Amino acid sequence: MVNVGIIGVGLVGSELISQLAAHANSTPRISVIALTNSSKQLLSTPTYSPIDLSTWKQALQTQGTTANLSAFVDYVSNSPTPAIIVDNTASQEIASQYPLFLKKGLHVVTPNKKAFSGAETLYKEIVEEAKKNKKLVFNESTVGAGLPVISTLKDLIRTGDKINRIEGIFSGTLSYIFNEFSKPGDDKGKNFSEIVKIAKDNGYTEPDPRDDLNGLDVARKVVILGRITGMNLSLDTLPVENIVPEPLRNLATSSEFLSRLSEFDSHFDNLKQTAKNNNQTLRYVGVIDPIGGESGVKLVSLPSSHPFASLKGSDNIIAFTTQRFPNPLIIQGAGAGAAVTAFGIFSDILKIADRLES
Amino acid sequence: MVNVGIIGVGLVGSELISQLAAHANSTPRISVIALTNSSKQLLSTPTYSPIDLSTWKQALQTQGTTANLSAFVDYVSNSPTPAIIVDNTASQEIASQYPLFLKKGLHVVTPNKKAFSGAETLYKEIVEEAKKNKKLVFNESTVGAGLPVISTLKDLIRTGDKINRIEGIFSGTLSYIFNEFSKPGDDKGKNFSEIVKIAKDNGYTEPDPRDDLNGLDVARKVVILGRITGMNLSLDTLPVENIVPEPLRNLATSSEFLSRLSEFDSHFDNLKQTAKNNNQTLRYVGVIDPIGGESGVKLVSLPSSHPFASLKGSDNIIAFTTQRFPNPLIIQGAGAGAAVTAFGIFSDILKIADRLES
Numbered sequence: 001m002v003n004v005g006i007i008g009v010g011l012v013g014s015e016l017i018s019q020l021a022a023h024a025n026s027t028p029r030i031s032v033i034a035l036t037n038s039s040k041q042l043l044s045t046p047t048y049s050p051i052d053l054s055t056w057k058q059a060l061q062t063q064g065t066t067a068n069l070s071a072f073v074d075y076v077s078n079s080p081t082p083a084i085i086v087d088n089t090a091s092q093e094i095a096s097q098y099p100l101f102l103k104k105g106l107h108v109v110t111p112n113k114k115a116f117s118g119a120e121t122l123y124k125e126i127v128e129e130a131k132k133n134k135k136l137v138f139n140e141s142t143v144g145a146g147l148p149v150i151s152t153l154k155d156l157i158r159t160g161d162k163i164n165r166i167e168g169i170f171s172g173t174l175s176y177i178f179n180e181f182s183k184p185g186d187d188k189g190k191n192f193s194e195i196v197k198i199a200k201d202n203g204y205t206e207p208d209p210r211d212d213l214n215g216l217d218v219a220r221k222v223v224i225l226g227r228i229t230g231m232n233l234s235l236d237t238l239p240v241e242n243i244v245p246e247p248l249r250n251l252a253t254s255s256e257f258l259s260r261l262s263e264f265d266s267h268f269d270n271l272k273q274t275a276k277n278n279n280q281t282l283r284y285v286g287v288i289d290p291i292g293g294e295s296g297v298k299l300v301s302l303p304s305s306h307p308f309a310s311l312k313g314s315d316n317i318i319a320f321t322t323q324r325f326p327n328p329l330i331i332q333g334a335g336a337g338a339a340v341t342a343f344g345i346f347s348d349i350l351k352i353a354d355r356l357e358s
Numbered sequence: 359m360v361n362v363g364i365i366g367v368g369l370v371g372s373e374l375i376s377q378l379a380a381h382a383n384s385t386p387r388i389s390v391i392a393l394t395n396s397s398k399q400l401l402s403t404p405t406y407s408p409i410d411l412s413t414w415k416q417a418l419q420t421q422g423t424t425a426n427l428s429a430f431v432d433y434v435s436n437s438p439t440p441a442i443i444v445d446n447t448a449s450q451e452i453a454s455q456y457p458l459f460l461k462k463g464l465h466v467v468t469p470n471k472k473a474f475s476g477a478e479t480l481y482k483e484i485v486e487e488a489k490k491n492k493k494l495v496f497n498e499s500t501v502g503a504g505l506p507v508i509s510t511l512k513d514l515i516r517t518g519d520k521i522n523r524i525e526g527i528f529s530g531t532l533s534y535i536f537n538e539f540s541k542p543g544d545d546k547g548k549n550f551s552e553i554v555k556i557a558k559d560n561g562y563t564e565p566d567p568r569d570d571l572n573g574l575d576v577a578r579k580v581v582i583l584g585r586i587t588g589m590n591l592s593l594d595t596l597p598v599e600n601i602v603p604e605p606l607r608n609l610a611t612s613s614e615f616l617s618r619l620s621e622f623d624s625h626f627d628n629l630k631q632t633a634k635n636n637n638q639t640l641r642y643v644g645v646i647d648p649i650g651g652e653s654g655v656k657l658v659s660l661p662s663s664h665p666f667a668s669l670k671g672s673d674n675i676i677a678f679t680t681q682r683f684p685n686p687l688i689i690q691g692a693g694a695g696a697a698v699t700a701f702g703i704f705s706d707i708l709k710i711a712d713r714l715e716s
Contacts, residue, residue: 022518147687148506148513155506159704160380310668313685324698327671329505329691339682346517355713 002353003048005034005076005106007069008088009060012111012345013037015338016088019346021053028353032056033083034076040064043075069094077104082356084349087112096122098137102129109348111141111341116227117220120234123227136352141344143170143221144316144335152331153228153320161322163229166288168318169308170221172336173205173212174284176314182272182282184304192268193261200258204314208254215240215284215297222286222297229290239296243284275301281309307332360711361406363392363434363464365427366446367418370469371395374446374700379411381704386711390414391437394430398422401433427452435462440714442707445470454480456495460487467706469499469699474585475578478592481585494710499702501528501579502674502693510689511586511678519680521587524646526676527666528579530694531563531570532642534672540630540640542662550626551619558616562672566612573598573642573655580644580655587648597654601642633659639667665690 004020006013013035020030031050034043042060044051051059076083085101087094087110095115098108099122108130115126116139130137143149156163169175180195190198196213199205205212219240226233242249244257245264251257275282280301285308289295302309307330311317316335319328334340362378364371371393378388389408392401400418402409409417434441443459445452445468453473456466457480466488473484474497488495501507514521527533538553548556554571557563563570577598584591600607602615603622609615633640638659643666647653660667665688669675674693677686692698 019518023516026516146682148510148689151509152506155705155708156701158381158384158708159701160377161701305668307665307668307690310663310665315685324504324701325691327673327692329689331506331687331689332665333683333687334685343514343517343519343682347513350513350516 001029001031001081002349002356003031003033003076003079003081003083004086004349005036005072005083006032006086006088007036007072007094008086009035009037009056010088011338012341013086013088014057016086016342016345017053017056019342023346024053028350028357030349030353033079034072035060036067036069036072039067041067041072043072048079069097073097073101073104073106077101077106082107084109084352086110086345086349088345090114092118098122099125099129102126102133102135102137105133105135107135107352108137109345109352110137110139111145111345112139113142113217113220113224115139116142117223117235120232136355138348138351139224140348141341142224144168144318144331144333145337146340146342146344146347147316147318147331147333147335149318149331150225150228152329153225156320156322156324156329157229161324163288163290163320163322165291165321166225166229166318167308167321167328168221168286169283169311169316170218170286170318170335171212171284172314172316172334173199173209174218175311175316175335176204178282178284179311179313181268182275184281184309191262191265193258193265196261197258208257210244210249210254210257213244214242218284218286218297222288222295226288226290226295229288231288231290231295233288233295239298241296241298243299271299279304283308283311359387359389359439360707360714361389361391361434361437361439361441362444362707363394363430363441364390364444364446365394365430365452366444367393367395367414368446369696370699370703371444371446372415373696374444374703375411375414377700377704382411386708386715388707388711391441392430392434393418394425394427397425399425399430401430406437427455431455431459431462431464435459435464440465442467442710444468444703444707446703448472450476456480457483457487460484460491460493460495463491463493465493465710466495467703467710468495468497469503469703470497471500471575471578471582473497474500475581475593478590494713496706496709497582498706499699500582502526502676502689502691503695504698504700504702504705505674505676505689505691505693507676507689508583508586510687511583514678514680514682514687515587519682521646521648521678521680523649523679524583524587524676525666525679525686526579526644527641527669527674528576528644528676528693529570529642530672530674530692531557531567532576533669533674533693534562535570536640536642537669537671539626540633542639542667549620549623551616551623554619555616566615568602568607568612568615571602572600572607576642576644576655580646580653584646584648584653587646589646589648589653591646591653597656599654599656601657629657637662641666641669
């Protein structure tokens with residue numbers, strides 16, 4: 001029996017709880033004993049009993065008390081059986097507390113990229129505290145959601161393979177935009193600005209699409225994988241190609257940005273045509289390059305026969321080129337969305353539970 | 359500290375030992391305490407000390423005793439610390455002893471497909487004995503070598519996803535043959551019989567290529583994945599398209615077969631041309647179809663835009679279509695060869711060791 005405390009019960013957190021509810025009678029046993037959003041928290045009664053996952057929303061509303069992270073963490077960490085904190089937020093503040101969670105004897109599972117892509121001091125502290133306290137920190141869903149990206153990379157490394165290069169399309173949003181904009185063999189097609197608008201209207205982008213187009217989210221994923229590979233990558237120094245046109249970067253609102261983006265359609269069209277003349281397509285990729293030192297995030301042209309060129313929808317794709325896989329090992333599929341993100345979190349929880357049960 | 363006894367020290371076994379040797383100073387600690395081939399075995403001295411992995415070949419030659427599987431298994435199972443048997447053979451006889459290994463308290467790791475694709479009684483007995491004795495049986499390398507195929511399928515299932523369809527190119531040999539024979543956009547090209555000869559000359563095929571072309575190896579992998587998915591698949595009833603031309607099936611030798619295969623080049627050329635006329639390519643696929651009941655192994659035509667059509671070399675590719683991944687989750691890469699097979703075995707060993715250490 002493993003007890004779980006869940007921080008963040010929005011889209012991903014709710015989906016995780018419904019996946020956990022469906023697992024209720026299976027082994028290993030997972031019990032949710034506490035959950036919280038930024039305003040309210042629910043600690044189980046009687047103490048350390050499982051929360052009924054079919055009525056948690058109502059219970060949080062009616063029986064929840066004012067959110068108090070420190071009391072929440074104390075409750076979970078005093079659990080009589082091993083316990084896991086799941087952080088479903090994107091909060092830097094919570095991420096900075098992982099070392100504390102570990103010191104208190106908690107395991108950590110999270111799709112929150114902040115701790116693994118931010119300050120190197122925090123990252124190192126987490127790695128050290130996990131080791132010192134023999135606790136696990138699993139973050140499969142920080143890259144490619146539930147796709148087995150981080151677990152595969154760790155397996156390659158710990159069995160002694162040599163990573164020559166990792167290359168991927170790590171953003172569902174930018175995958176969609178360029179898969180639509182620059183298709184192999186397609187001559188016509190919508191303007192860049194139209195596609196960005198459609199993506200926003202369908203909820204594929206951040207509220208301000210510049211937060212996708214600036215490449216920061218992709219950069220975070222490159223830093224996460226690079227650090228696992230043993231590189232000292234950092235957001236401060238990683239070269240990132242921001243594809244928001246310079247004059248639009250400081251506009252105050254996203255609607256101003258969207259209304260003026262069409263001024264730059266010919267710029268993007270030229271890029272597409274140049275690629276097309278070489279039988280290539282545009283793709284926005286992240287690169288981890290432990291050997292050549294060319295890690296970064298950039299808009300590139302790839303031959304139409306390249307596996308990234310035939311990508312569809314908003315899929316992610318990640319290619320590991322290693323000593324044992326000179327033709328890369330490739331993983332592809334949905335890399336965003338509540339169901340697949342929760343799947344990655346749930347898999348991580350089960351992997352920890354497996355190890356605690358043995 | 360986990361002790362390991364290795365059965366089978368040919369190509370894959372030797373590569374595994376060299377990967378283990380490179381890991382010697384890392385955690386979790388893995389100690390090889392016994393190894394055997396079909397003629398000789400080496401049990402460590404002093405009892406349960408680690409065998410020196412830099413000199414094992416010589417030691418097996420000079421200090422090895424006559425192989426005796428029952429004495430070998432007794433030695434490993436009496437280990438004072440938890441122990442794993444690794445079966446690197448393709449032997450049905452050894453596979454049939456997994457229930458005994460489990461009863462004796464051993465965990466099992468293997469790339470040997472026999473136990474998981476053969477008689478259902480044996481398969482069920484293994485599943486039950488593993489459960490009863492709380493021991494693990496990991497067989498990642500039975501499908502796609504070290505590609506994370508089985509672990510991903512198990513993660514999907516145990517977190518409650520619903521498998522709608524699994525489709526793959528599961529044979530490196532047949533991947534190579536059809537990737538060469540039927541390329542998207544390629545009009546000319548070698549005859550089918552020439553490509554089979556080249557594949558054989560390069561060591562890509564079994565000694566008799568009919569053992570690849572008959573589809574049995576692919577069928578075994580379909581049965582393995584189907585059973586994990588909860589289906590009652592069996593080699594006896596699975597529809598398998600044997601692409602060895604009927605008149606060549608009973609020829610006594612592989613060289614007779616190869617010398618007469620060119621008589622059927624026009625047959626394969628017609629298939630290719632028919633596909634090509636529809637802008638399609640020929641691929642030899644295995645299908646696990648829990649819903650439609652169309653599981654099987656067959657030569658199919660796929661649109662040139664299909665991810666299987668752009669496959670290269672002898673790569674495997676496996677696509678999981680599920681409730682959460684309506685656009686399939688795809689895993690692709692080398693699915694045969696000693697280095698990647700040993701990688702899968704080694705990963706399985708480490709996953710068991712992780713769980714024993716916690």
